[in-house]
Amino acid sequence: MLSAVSRPYIAASVPVLREHGVTITLCFYRRLFAAHPELKNIFNMPNQESGIQQQALASAIFAYAANIDHPDALAPVISRIAHKHVSLGIKAEHYPIVGKHLLDAIAEVLGAAATPALLAAWSEAYGMLADALIAAERALYQAHGVEPGEYRSVTVVRKQKESETVTSFYLQATDGAVLPSFQPGQYISVAVDVAELSLRQLRQYSLSDAPGNGHWRISVKREEGSPAGLVSNLLHDQYREGDVLWVSPPCGDFVMSTETADTPLVLISAGVGVTPMMSMLQGSLQQHPDRPVNFLYATLDGRHHPLKRELDRLLLQHGRMQSYVAYERPAANDCVPQDYQQQGHLRLATVPDALLPQNAAYFLCGPAPFMHAQHQALLARGVAERQIRQEVFGPSLLGHLQ
Numbered sequence: 168m169l170s171a172v173s174r175p176y177i178a179a180s181v182p183v184l185r186e187h188g189v190t191i192t193l194c195f196y197r198r199l200f201a202a203h204p205e206l207k208n209i210f211n212m213p214n215q216e217s218g219i220q221q222q223a224l225a226s227a228i229f230a231y232a233a234n235i236d237h238p239d240a241l242a243p244v245i246s247r248i249a250h251k252h253v254s255l256g257i258k259a260e261h262y263p264i265v266g267k268h269l270l271d272a273i274a275e276v277l278g279a280a281a282t283p284a285l286l287a288a289w290s291e292a293y294g295m296l297a298d299a300l301i302a303a304e305r306a307l308y309q310a311h312g313v314e315p316g317e318y319r320s321v322t323v324v325r326k327q328k329e330s331e332t333v334t335s336f337y338l339q340a341t342d343g344a345v346l347p348s349f350q351p352g353q354y355i356s357v358a359v360d361v362a363e364l365s366l367r368q369l370r371q372y373s374l375s376d377a378p379g380n381g382h383w384r385i386s387v388k389r390e391e392g393s394p395a396g397l398v399s400n401l402l403h404d405q406y407r408e409g410d411v412l413w414v415s416p417p418c419g420d421f422v423m424s425t426e427t428a429d430t431p432l433v434l435i436s437a438g439v440g441v442t443p444m445m446s447m448l449q450g451s452l453q454q455h456p457d458r459p460v461n462f463l464y465a466t467l468d469g470r471h472h473p474l475k476r477e478l479d480r481l482l483l484q485h486g487r488m489q490s491y492v493a494y495e496r497p498a499a500n501d502c503v504p505q506d507y508q509q510q511g512h513l514r515l516a517t518v519p520d521a522l523l524p525q526n527a528a529y530f531l532c533g534p535a536p537f538m539h540a541q542h543q544a545l546l547a548r549g550v551a552e553r554q555i556r557q558e559v560f561g562p563s564l565l566g567h568l569q
């Protein structure tokens with residue numbers, strides 16, 4: 168528990184942080200990278216320029232301050248961040264470095280308002296959060312049997328175009344060992360040398376196949392014209408079968424864990440958000456072939472429908488599986504109902520009830536506005552909040568804590 172001395176300082180600084188959070192975070196990164204340029208290899212540098220990461224860290228600070236007396240509310244956040252940090256190879260010794268530059272940034276931006284008592288309170292609060300993250304990350308590293316920052320070498324054994332923009336990479340251990348299993352819904356970080364930045368960069372990609380198939384598979388979307396697509400585009404353009412990549416252990420807590428095998432499963436995704444869903448679908452069908460599973464997917468049209476053949480094959484093989492597809496702007500050769508069943512954005516209000524059972528476990532993945540719309544639509548249909556899990560690609564803004 169935060170000390171009684173520090174608590175009022177933290178509580179009182181929430182509005183100040185809301186006002187200055189992004190400025191403090193910008194100042195923090197400037198200081199951090201000036202003192203430790205090697206850390207640029209760990210951070211997503213295009214995100215730095217776009218301001219996305221600034222928002223993410225600021226949100227984490229707000230969330231922590233606002234929930235200082237509610238550790239239960241912080242638990243899911245700690246879990247999400249710890250998984251992300253482990254995939255990035257964050258070490259315990261990084262924490263004092265980040266803590267120092269964060270406090271220096273708060274002092275610089277707040278000026279005289281950053282009294283020694285306020286800074287001491289934040290030092291204590293940061294220390295508590297750091298301790299919780301370090302412990303959670305140590306447990307994950309131990310469970311994987313790796314040292315922090317230890318990556319493994321994998322070979323691209325197959326490269327398969329899945330749609331106009333998505334290509335799958337099938338990976339096997341370069342040393343011939345069997346790759347560890349994973350839970351459907353998890354991701355790996357992939358390390359790539361980016362010559363134009365003179366840096367190594369890490370990106371997370373969901374594993375898109377079931378565990379136990381003798382390989383890991385990632386399905387990567389090309390991001391035209393986007394600086395954030397730097398690594399994805401390099402993978403598309405420069406990595407071929409036989410090439411070697413360095414990857415983290417599988418991480419992430421967006422997994423099927425709490426619900427039982429007789430609960431129907433409903434997987435709702437859009438765009439490249441289909442990737443963890445395909446893994447969950449395959450994993451569920453393999454482990455519990457009798458479990459009803461409904462797969463709802465939204466994309467632009469048939470040319471932008473990755474893994475469609477795989478989905479169609481599974482539909483033929485599994486009588487308890489149903490699928491429902493929305494094409495935003497179907498092409499002339501996209502057919503109803505073989506290719507898609509709804510035109511425009513996916514609207515759950517008009518989806519047949521049989522696809523959205525009241526007692527199902529719901530998983531959502533896709534762009535934030537898409538997930539927000541589906542989440543609201545599910546609640547409106549009487550699905551309880553606790554039945555819905557969702558995965559945000561990119562830094563989560565931790566909205567549920569704000």
Ligand code: HEM
Pocket residue numbers: 206209210211212214220223224227228247248251252255257258261262263265293296297300561562563564
């Ligand atoms: C108490 C301390 C810390 C907090 C509260 C924190 C919080 C966060 C949050 C909220 C995210 C976004 C997670 C998501 O994807 O939803 C994140 C990502 C990240 N964190 Fe931390 N973090 C802390 C310490 C550290 C340390 C010590 C390092 C190591 C230098 C670090 C490096 C990163 C990196 C590299 C990312 C990914 C974002 C990017 O690539 O730019 N963090 N952290």
